[in-house]
Structure formats: structure tokens, C-alpha cells
Amino acid sequence: MTDNASTPAVSMLEGTTVLDLSSVGPAARCSRVLADYGADVVKIGPVPRHEGVQIRPPFHSYSAGRGYRRALFDFKDPSGRDAFVALACKADVVIESFRPGVVDRLGIGYADLSAGNPGLVYCSTSGYGQQGPASQRAGHDLNYLAVGGFLHCSTRRADGGPPTPGATVADSAAGGMQAAVAILAALLRRARTGQGEYLDVSVAEGVLALMALHIDEHLATGAEPGPGSNVLTGRYACYDCYQARDGAWLAVGAIEAAFWANLCRALGLDKLVQRQYDDDAQDELRVELARVFAGRDRQHWLDLLLDADTCVAPVYSIDELVVDEQFAARGVFGEAEHPAEGRLRQVTPLLAGQQRADGCVQLPDPGATHTRELLAAAGLGEDELEALFADGAVA
Secondary structure: OOOOOOOOOOOOOOOOEEEEOOOOOHHHHHHHHHHHOOOEEEEEEEOHHHHHHOOOOOOOHHHHHOOOEEEEEOOOOHHHHHHHHHHHOOOOEEEEOOOOOHHHHHOOOHHHHHOOOOOOEEEEEEOOOOOOOOOOOOOOHHHHHHHOOOOOOOOOOOOOOOOOOOOOHHHHHHHHHHHHHHHHHHHHHHHHHOOOEEEEEEHHHHHHHHOHHHHHHHHHHOOOOOOOOOHHHOOOOOEEEEEOOOOOEEEEEOOOHHHHHHHHHHOOOHHHHHHOOOHHHHHHHHHHHHHHHOOOOHHHHHHHHOOOOOOEEEOOOHHHHOOOHHHHHHOOEEEEEEOOOEEEEEEOOOOOOOOOOOOEEEOOOOOOOOHHHHHHHOOOOHHHHHHHHHHOOEO
16 A cells, blocks of 8 residues: 555455445444445435534544545435435445434335345344344443343452443444444345345344353353353463562463463472362462462563463553554554544554555545535436535535
8 A cells, every 4th residue: 555545455345335324333343344345435424413413433533434435414304315315326335323213214224225226235233133122222332241241251340340341342343343244244145146135233132142152051051151150251260360560460361281281380380280170279279370470570471471382461551552563563553644633553454364554544534525426426417416515405
């Protein structure tokens, strides 16, 4: 990628047009993935007089709209709705995150759009799905992690309550990535059959998929997984975090016997090798590991353990991870130029098996729109466009 380019070098989805009606949350995470793989993502927003109902993310969030175009429509104006329908007739994918039923009432649901574009892949993302007693409930990431069992199986706070995760796991993995995978599968099917698809993505159900190991254990055996119930939820000392002398932390993930043996021998704790999964010994093992780790600073342990097949890693703060040599070698942080904020660093696209972009990415002007050029490409004439802008149906 050359300097001042605005899209990633990878173009695996080149020629795929995505209309994204979301502002934040799982749908926005999904369109970010598709854009990073080369799709032409058009962010669809409301005309200014209605814009106050949407969340305006900070300039640096979601990589600041890297590679997006933007268009504004008033769906409550029949002319604005019809203009969007004309645009959707030329699109490959539509993503929306309104509450169930809203797009149908606005006249921009799957039935409305697929009538003129039978190959359209239409993805609805919502907290609980399009049907069921919870379908109309409002929610955010923490709510979906709560109902999906993630919070229950996580280590408790000091007061015994479930933790507040430091990442939006539900929005990103359970919702956004689930939606992206479903869309890509639907596009593959369309390539064979010519048929579009309606996709109903429930974020809460995506959390269930992430928690399947624990849920399936319960369904099969009646066990009650929770904090400390098994190796992944803190039952054993070989899978835990320990503090070094300087106050920094190390994560130990020595589940397999060979990794545990390597760790114990490196720490001078050979006597613990055979007691890894002895339930009666876990308190003693934790005390011994904590004592040894507390005797030296974290860097000492990293020098000793990182390349010794022990499954040990530093618990990085954000300011530490952005200078990590492994991430630097992989080129995961790049530069971008924001029209108002100037030059900044950001996480580059997560592109499996592909070369990441070189140079400085030009981020779009947050106030710029491409409504006119998009509608012109969809076949609307100049007189129609002038009328739409004059009426305020588009902006």
C-alpha cells in the first residue's frame, strides 16, 4: 500500500458493496472486518435533524472509519426511503441493528429490498434475535455476557460479584465476528446459486457458542460449571496469574503435563511436578508458586521462562503491549492521518495470511458524505437528486 492510500492492500472482497445501517456495537464490528478485507462499506446514517438519537463514537474508535464511505437518508420520508431502496438494489450486503421489526415498519426490511435485489444478503444483528420473549429488550455487551454464562464462569470480584470484562467480547466475537462469518458463508452460497439470504444474528446466542465447553458439560453430565469448577475457570494452580516482586503479573497456562514439568523445574519446584492435578494440593501449589514468583522482578522470569516451553506470558498493560517486539515484527500497529486530529497510530487490520498495509492510511473526514455520488451510480438523475436534497430526504 502506498502512502496516502485510504484502503487496505488486501482486496479479497473487492467488488462487494456493503450498506451498514449501524452506528456502534456488533454490526459495526462486522462491517469493520468486511472493510478490512476489501469490501466497499457505506455507513448509512440519518439526516442531521434526526442524528441526535445515535451514539457518536470518538474519532479513534473502530479505526476511525478507515476505508468507509458515508451517506445520509431520512427513512421516514418516502422519498428518502425510496432513494435508499434504489441504492440497495446495487448492493451485495445490508447490515442493520435496529430493534426487531423496525426495518419492516420503515419499508427497508429484507422483503422490501430483496424484491428488487434477489441476490441480496441481509444481516440483522440484535441482542436476543428477531423472535422470542426477549427480542425487544434493550441491552449492551455486559448484558449478553450475563445471560450467556460468561460472567458466571469468570473469576469473582473481591466482593463475590461477577467481574466487568475489560473487552467487549460479546459485541466483537459473539456478535460482530459471528455476523461476518455468516455473511461470508451466504456470499459463497450466492456465488453458486445466485440466491440471497436473510441472516438473524443474536449476540446472546453467540455468547452461548463461546461458552459451549461449559454448557455442553452441564447438558451432558449435570455438572454445574462456575469459578473454580475446572481448569479453565481457576480450579488448578497451573492455570492462574502470579505477581512478581515489582508488582507486575505473569499468566501461567501450563495445562499440559510437559509444560507444567518444565515450569516447575525452571522454578526449582521439582517436587510439585507430580501433583499438578491433585485437588487436595492446589492451595499448597499456589502458595509455592506465589512465593517463588514474588522473589524476583517480572523481567527476570520472562528472561528465564518465555522460551523454555512453560506457557508463561506477561500480563501487559496497554502501554506495554504497543511496544512489544512480537507485535512490532508482525506490523500490527500502523500510522493513520486524521483530517482533524492529525497523525496517530492504530491497530492495523487483522488479515490472516495476508501482508498488512505499508505507509500512512488517510482517514476520512467525519463530516464528509458520498450520498450524491452513490445515488448517481445507482441510476438517479440530476433532477431527482436535486429534489431529494432540497426536500431533506437525503443529505
